[in-house]
Amino acid sequence: MSLLWIKNGRVIDPAAKRDAVGDVFIADGKFVGHFTAAQKKQARKLDARGLVVCPGLVDIHVHFREPGQTNKENILTGSHAAAAGGFTTVVCMPNTVPPADNAGTIQLINTAAAQSPIRVYPTGCITVGMKGQQLAPHGSLKNAGVVALTDDGLCLQSNELMHRAVEYAKMFDLTVLDHCQDDSMTEKAVMNEGVVSTRLGLRGWPHAAEDIIVARNIILSQYSGAHIHMQHISSANSVELMRRAKKDGINVTAEATPHHLALTEESLSTYDTNFKMNPPLRTEKDRLAIIAGLRDGSLDCIGTDHAPHTPDEKDREFDYAPNGILGLETALPICLDVLVRQNKFKLPFLIDLMTRRAAEVLKLPAGTLTPGANADVCLFDPDETWTYEAAKGFSKSRNSPWSGQIMTCRVKTTIVGGKIVYTNGKIV
Secondary structure (H helix, E strand, O other), X not given: OOEEEEEEEEEEEHHHOEEEEEEEEEEOOEEEOOOOHHHHHHOEEEEOOOOEEEEOEEEEEEOOOOOOXXXXXXXXXXXXHHHHOOEEEEEEOOOOOOOOOOHHHHHHHHHHHOOOOOEEEEOEOOEHHHOOOXXXXXXXXXXXXXXXXXXXXXXXXXXXXXXXXXXXHHHOOOXXXXXXXXXXXOOOOOEEOOHHHHHHOOOEEOOHXXXXXXXXXXXXXXXXXXXXXXXXXXXXXXXXXXXXXXXXXXXXXXXXXXXXXXXXXXXXXXXXXXXXOOOOOOOHHHHHHHHHHHHHXXXXXXXXXXXXXXXXXXXXOHHHOOOOOOOOOOHHHHHHHHHHHHOOOOHHHHHHHHOHHHHHHOOOOOOOOOOOOEOOEEEEEEEEEEEOOHHHOOOOOOOOOOOOOEEEEEEEEEEEOOEEEEEOOEEO
C-alpha cells in the first residue's frame, strides 16, 4: 500500500469548508480520513509547515496544441507547465491541426494524455472543422471521451446552428463552451476600441461584439435548458448580463482569466505583442467589473486560456502577431495578488474559484480533499517571492507579459493520484 502523510500545513478545502492547520492522509491514490498508528509509521511524510495545502488546481481552458502545432506546445510540455503552476486537472481546447471534430483525433489526444503527469481532458468541436457550417458528430465525440463541446476561438455565428448545437449537446449531457465574439464587428481588430486604440492607431474591437453573443447564449440557454459556458469574459456589460441571468436561474456559467483580472488596454502602449490577446484587454472599468463578478458569483471560476505561440510568431508587427499568452505557471501568484492582496478576497474563496467551482462547471472529479476523492494536491507558499522567467519555464513557448517580473506566492509541490509529480522547481 502506498501511503503519504502531509503534515502541519494550512489545509484549505472549500468543498468541505475546511481551513485549519492540520494533516492530509493519502492511501493508494485516494484521500482517507486518518491513518492508523501502524500506517503512520509506514507512510512517507511530507512536512508542509508554513505552506498552504489545497486541492490540485483545475483549469478548464488550455491550449496544448497537439496534434499539429507541437512546435508551440504538446500535451507533455503543457502538462509540465500545469504541474509547475499547481494544476492537476486541465481541459484542452480542440483547435488543433486537424481540429478535434472526430473520435479518431480524440483518441490520439487521449493516448498522448495517458503519458501526462496530470489529468488532461479533451473537448470536441461543435462544428466540422470548426467552420461553423455543419454540426460535428456530438454522440461519437461523447463516446470518445470529450467533456464539453466548443469551437473555441471561432465563435459560431449562426444563431440557428448554435440553437441546434446546444439542443444536441443537452441530449448527450455535454456543456457547450463559447468564445463570445460577433465576427462582423471585429474584422481586423487587434485591441479594445476606445481612446487608447485611437491614440495607438490600432483598429478597435468593441466590447459590444462580446456582449451580443453573451446575450444570445443566455437566450438560447433559457429557451432550450442547455448549459452554455461563456469563456474568458472581458466586458463589464457581459458581467452584468451574467448577473441578471443567474438571478433568473438560467443554466449559464462563465470564467475570467488572470490577465483580464490584472491588466488593461494601457499595457499595449509599447506595442508589445505579449499583451495581445482575444478577447482583448479592456478598460479599468471592465477589469473591476470582472473582479466584482467573481466576488458575487456572476462569474463562476478562473481559467487561464494558456495559449502558447513561438517567438517568431509573436515577434512581428502588432497587427499580424497571433493572440494569446502563457498562463499556467503564473496564474496562482497573479490571482492571489490581484484578488486576495489588492481586493481583499479571502484565500479560501480564491482557491474555491480555482478548484471546486472550476471542476463543477464540467462535472469533473476534482477540486476537493474529501476522503475517497482522487488525491490531487497543491502545496504552495503564499509569501515566497521569486522571479518568473518565461525562457526557463516548462512550456515550449515564451509568450508571457509577466516574464522578468517578481511574483509573490510559489507552488512548492504538486501531487496527482498520491504521487509527487512536481517539487522544488523540478518535474519528478
